Amino acid sequence: xxxxxxxxxxxxxxxxxxxxxxxxxxxxxxxxxxxxxxxxxxxxxxxxxxxxxxxxxxxxxxxxxxxxxxxxxxxxxxxxxxxxxxxxxxxxxxxxxxxxxxxxxxxxxxxxxxxxxxxxxxxxxxxxxxxxxxxxxxxxxxxxxxxxxxxxxxxxxxxxxxxxxxxxxxxxxxxxxxxxxxxxxxxxxxxxxxxxxxxxxxxxxxxxxxxxxxxxxxxxxxxxxxxxxxxxxxxxxxxxxxxxxxxxxxxxxxxxxxxxxxxxxxxxxxxxxxxxxxxxxxxxxxxxxxxxxxxxxxxxxxxxxxxxxxxxxxxxxxxxxxxxxxxxxxxxxxxxxxxxxxxxxxxxxxxxxxxxxxxxxxxxxxxxxxxxxxxxxxxxxxxxxxxxxxxxxxxxxxxxxxxxxxxxxxxxxxxxxxxxxxxxxxxxxxxxxxxxxxxxxxxxxxxxxxxxxxxxxxxxxxxxxxxxxxxx
Amino acid sequence: xxxxxxxxxxxxxxxxxxxxxxxxxxxxxxxxxxxxxxxxxxxxxxxxxxxxxxxxxxxxxxxxxxxxxxxxxxxxxxxxxxxxxxxxxxxxxxxxxxxxxxxxxxxxxxxxxxxxxxxxxxxxxxxxxxxxxxxxxxxxxxxxxxxxxxxxxxxxxxxxxxxxxxxxxxxxxxxxxxxxxxxxxxxxxxxxxxxxxxxxxxxxxxxxxxxxxxxxxxxxxxxxxxxxxxxxxxxxxxxxxxxxxxxxxxxxxxxxxxxxxxxxxxxxxxxxxxxxxxxxxxxxxxxxxxxxxxxxxxxxxxxxxxxxxxxxxxxxxxxxxxxxxxxxxxxxxxxxxxxxxxxxxxxxxxxxxxxxxxxxxxxxxxxxxxxxxxxxxxxxxxxxxxxxxxxxxxxxxxxxxxxxxxxxxxxxxxxxxxxxxxxxxxxxxxxxxxxxxxxxxxxxxxxxxxxxxxxxxxxxxxxxxxxxxxxxxxxxxxxxxxxxxxxxxxxxxxxxxxxxxxx
Numbered sequence: 001x002x003x004x005x006x007x008x009x010x011x012x013x014x015x016x017x018x019x020x021x022x023x024x025x026x027x028x029x030x031x032x033x034x035x036x037x038x039x040x041x042x043x044x045x046x047x048x049x050x051x052x053x054x055x056x057x058x059x060x061x062x063x064x065x066x067x068x069x070x071x072x073x074x075x076x077x078x079x080x081x082x083x084x085x086x087x088x089x090x091x092x093x094x095x096x097x098x099x100x101x102x103x104x105x106x107x108x109x110x111x112x113x114x115x116x117x118x119x120x121x122x123x124x125x126x127x128x129x130x131x132x133x134x135x136x137x138x139x140x141x142x143x144x145x146x147x148x149x150x151x152x153x154x155x156x157x158x159x160x161x162x163x164x165x166x167x168x169x170x171x172x173x174x175x176x177x178x179x180x181x182x183x184x185x186x187x188x189x190x191x192x193x194x195x196x197x198x199x200x201x202x203x204x205x206x207x208x209x210x211x212x213x214x215x216x217x218x219x220x221x222x223x224x225x226x227x228x229x230x231x232x233x234x235x236x237x238x239x240x241x242x243x244x245x246x247x248x249x250x251x252x253x254x255x256x257x258x259x260x261x262x263x264x265x266x267x268x269x270x271x272x273x274x275x276x277x278x279x280x281x282x283x284x285x286x287x288x289x290x291x292x293x294x295x296x297x298x299x300x301x302x303x304x305x306x307x308x309x310x311x312x313x314x315x316x317x318x319x320x321x322x323x324x325x326x327x328x329x330x331x332x333x334x335x336x337x338x339x340x341x342x343x344x345x346x347x348x349x350x351x352x353x354x355x356x357x358x359x360x361x362x363x364x365x366x367x368x369x370x371x372x373x374x375x376x377x378x379x380x381x382x383x384x385x386x387x388x389x390x391x392x393x394x395x396x397x398x399x400x401x402x403x404x405x406x407x408x409x410x411x412x413x414x415x416x417x418x419x420x421x422x423x424x425x426x427x428x429x430x431x432x433x434x435x436x437x438x439x440x441x442x443x444x445x446x447x448x449x450x451x452x453x454x455x456x457x458x459x460x461x462x463x464x465x466x467x468x469x470x471x472x
Numbered sequence: 473x474x475x476x477x478x479x480x481x482x483x484x485x486x487x488x489x490x491x492x493x494x495x496x497x498x499x500x501x502x503x504x505x506x507x508x509x510x511x512x513x514x515x516x517x518x519x520x521x522x523x524x525x526x527x528x529x530x531x532x533x534x535x536x537x538x539x540x541x542x543x544x545x546x547x548x549x550x551x552x553x554x555x556x557x558x559x560x561x562x563x564x565x566x567x568x569x570x571x572x573x574x575x576x577x578x579x580x581x582x583x584x585x586x587x588x589x590x591x592x593x594x595x596x597x598x599x600x601x602x603x604x605x606x607x608x609x610x611x612x613x614x615x616x617x618x619x620x621x622x623x624x625x626x627x628x629x630x631x632x633x634x635x636x637x638x639x640x641x642x643x644x645x646x647x648x649x650x651x652x653x654x655x656x657x658x659x660x661x662x663x664x665x666x667x668x669x670x671x672x673x674x675x676x677x678x679x680x681x682x683x684x685x686x687x688x689x690x691x692x693x694x695x696x697x698x699x700x701x702x703x704x705x706x707x708x709x710x711x712x713x714x715x716x717x718x719x720x721x722x723x724x725x726x727x728x729x730x731x732x733x734x735x736x737x738x739x740x741x742x743x744x745x746x747x748x749x750x751x752x753x754x755x756x757x758x759x760x761x762x763x764x765x766x767x768x769x770x771x772x773x774x775x776x777x778x779x780x781x782x783x784x785x786x787x788x789x790x791x792x793x794x795x796x797x798x799x800x801x802x803x804x805x806x807x808x809x810x811x812x813x814x815x816x817x818x819x820x821x822x823x824x825x826x827x828x829x830x831x832x833x834x835x836x837x838x839x840x841x842x843x844x845x846x847x848x849x850x851x852x853x854x855x856x857x858x859x860x861x862x863x864x865x866x867x868x869x870x871x872x873x874x875x876x877x878x879x880x881x882x883x884x885x886x887x888x889x890x891x892x893x894x895x896x897x898x899x900x901x902x903x904x905x906x907x908x909x910x911x912x913x914x915x916x917x918x919x920x921x922x923x924x925x926x927x928x929x930x931x932x933x934x935x936x937x938x939x940x941x942x943x944x945x946x947x948x949x950x951x952x953x954x955x956x957x958x959x960x961x962x963x964x965x966x967x968x969x970x971x972x973x974x975x
Contacts (some may be wrong), residue, residue: 377620377622425637
């Protein structure tokens with residue numbers, strides 16, 4: 001048993017337990033110290049992930065390779081940024097409790113297990129650890145009806161998805177005789193033809209994962225939960241868990257069911273088309289910027305899934321890059337939403353951004369960069385994300401996906417532009433001064449988005465290595 | 473390889489960005505910031521222009537090859553490279569961009585009073601995008617610059633524009649974006665087939681005629697909107713009317729040329745069969761554009777709108793010239809693009825001069841300006857004549873060559889183009905008469921001042937160019953002589969192959 005292999009997860013788990021004790025025992029408020037401690041634990045875990053050896057542990061349930069490294073770094077970056085974004089907000093809203101960083105920490109642990117899962121049981125464990133933490137932080141502002149409603153909604157629908165997943169997993173186990181991904185792959189390639197029950201099981205698992213990434217038609221919860229949950233929680237929801245769930249989806253599709261490409265491809269193509277179209281059209285009429293971002297994230301998942309749906313190495317590489325770029329751009333955009341506060345009250349309307357171009361030019365510029373990047377306008381990072389998935393679709397000859405992709409990009413540009421229009425062309429009052437932590441996040445993600453084109457090589461190389469590890 | 477001995481084109485492309493960066497960090501009181509921003513922007517654009525003159529003197533006119541080539545690896549995993557260079561077709565457009573930018577900055581000196589810093593940054597970023605687009609030799613880079621233009625242009629129209637600026641900015645952005653995204657797909661196909669994104673390497677491809685049709689349509693969706701061709705021209709009058717003067721100058725002077733340049737760079741050399749197949753369609757659309765928009769221009773009450781419609785008509789002549797697929801036609805089209813860049817840019821500046829003083833673009837608001845502003849009337853007349861294509865001005869050689877070329881291709885098309893010239897004389901002279909001649913009916917017009925020294929400086933280079941291009945067009949035609957000849961012979965060779973095979 002190679003314990004050093006799971007060192008990053010161990011560090012997170014121990015840090016979580018320590019933080020739990022540190023939160024409960026002292027009489028005075030220790031939330032800031034715990035925030036910092038959790039942040040440090042995430043950074044330490046990231047460093048350990050970079051040094052993590054490759055191999056499997058726990059009787060093949062846990063795997064570590066270039067793919068898990070890429071995804072875990074993204075997940076940890078998303079979680080750490082999410083924590084940074086939330087700290088000041090929580091203080092201002094009176095929510096600065098030690099449970100918040102703790103729940104983020106446990107959800108990160110869950111995501112790391114998801115990314116490394118090489119077995120249906122490990123998959124379920126990771127997913128549930130993540131989900132339980134998320135249900136609680138969605139309702140973290142427990143005195144707010146909307147927040148409680150968001151938590152409950154997410155919980156009920158999430159449990160349904162978990163049920164689907166378990167049912168699908170049991171079917172797969174019934175046909176393959178094992179829960180291990182490698183054994184399932186062997187069983188799939190050993191069978192002549194495609195057993196119907198296996199396909200049903202696979203579709204159930206895909207449906208559950210589609211729920212987690214909020215792909216159409218399992219997206220219904222997204223706008224309500226995004227709107228109701230506290231803004232920094234929404235920021236977290238839209239970033240790291242999406243990356244982890246996409247990683248899991250990719251692993252399941254390309255790993256054990258790699259031979260069944262034609263089966264899962266149909267499902268994913270439909271999900272991708274539906275997400276792109278819904279994301280583009282439904283966001284147009286929104287007035288609440290968190291709902292707008294919810295539909296925008298559905299659309300982005302559609303583009304990302306396009307990479308997986310074409311079922312090629314190039315496509316998966318495009319997907320990985322897309323998720324990396326999406327993560328940073330999205331956190332940046334949400335940092336702006338978290339900073340939207342006037343006279344101490346948090347704001348959520350698109351119109352509340354009016355006049356930002358005059359009152360806070362730096363933040364308006366950053367938001368412009370994020371919006372244009374999400375719309376896929378070159379030379380910003382988002383363009384390259386789209387470029388790589390479209391390229392994969394063209395190489396594979398998936399014209400419907402590619403053409404619908406570009407058309408929905410043009411449509412979605414309309415609502416991204418509306419945010420810019422409100423900031424620059426309309427007049428409005430100044431927002432409260434933004435806290436330093438948000439400025440740091442804005443500067444970091446903004447510079448990444450603008451200058452990605454100049455230094456893409458490390459990301460491309462890492463994604464390349466990840467794909468090679470995944471597909472073999 | 474590189475005649476200048478240093479990466480000239482990269483310098484031309486990114487120097488304006490450096491200037492924009494400097495302006496970004498200017499601090500202090502509003503008036504000081506504004507003044508510093510103006511001067512920094514002016515000097516940056518002047519230095520860029522000065523450097524670009526090296527292209528004028530050192531460009532080797534005897535070859536159709538790409539010159540001043542720079543190549544660097546960028547994303548080798550994808551076969552993407554940083555590749556720059558100019559040939560006879562693109563070199564003059566680089567010069568046009570670098571020449572018009574300082575004039576635009578000068579013309580905005582007093583007209584723009586709010587958010588001067590951001591305005592100047594937007595213009596310098598715009599210059600980077602324009603120069604970069606004309607000197608890209610890599611399809612992805614081309615696309616990046618081609619699209620990147622939209623960002624500053626959206627802000628220039630939306631922030632400093634007129635009453636309906638938001639509508640106009642949106643229309644410009646979404647129209648162009650939709651077209652360009654389809655072009656992106658076509659470029660991905662080329663990338664797939666060639667395995668690289670370098671334009672010279674893609675030129676080696678032979679593409680199956682059935683694929684060519686689809687690719688042509690995808691490119692057409694983008695370039696036709698950008699040119700703009702009838703019936704997707706409707707964004708242009710809105711954008712022109714709402715844009716600030718300098719925005720209109722750049723829009724008419726350079727951005728409209730990007731579509732026609734795209735046809736020359738991609739459609740013609742890469743898709744010969746499809747080009748031949750679609751040429752009648754382009755002719756039809758262009759002739760409709762020339763005649764219909766000229767008639768529409770006759771009915772306009774707004775000076776800028778009138779000139780905007782005249783731009784659509786003139787660009788119709790350009791597309792006719794390009795698709796004649798013979799030497800005269802294509803040379804004429806390129807020349808017409810250059811002359812239209814100078815003349816229509818100058819006409820928008822003329823409108824801007826009146827607008828700065830009276831704050832109205834309505835034609836009926838004026839009359840008798842010649843009596844109060846004689847020098848202005850002279851300048852305006854010269855550019856009106858240039859637009860009408862009077863021999864001896866910049867407009868003539870281009871339109872004449874296009875009509876000669878069109879006659880070879882299809883006499884009826886030549887007839888349509890010539891009709892456009894006649895109507896052009898009609899609406900321009902009608903505009904000139906109503907604004908400049910007749911009696912002064914409004915009292916406040918009597919207090920107008922003639923051109924200021926700054927305005928003289930702005931107009932002088934344009935006057936010079938208009939006359940030079942009209943009197944001695946060879947100094948410009950010689951630049952693209954070899955490249956156009958290569959383009960035409962390349963097309964004829966490509967068309968000869970299947971015919972031989974078919975026999």
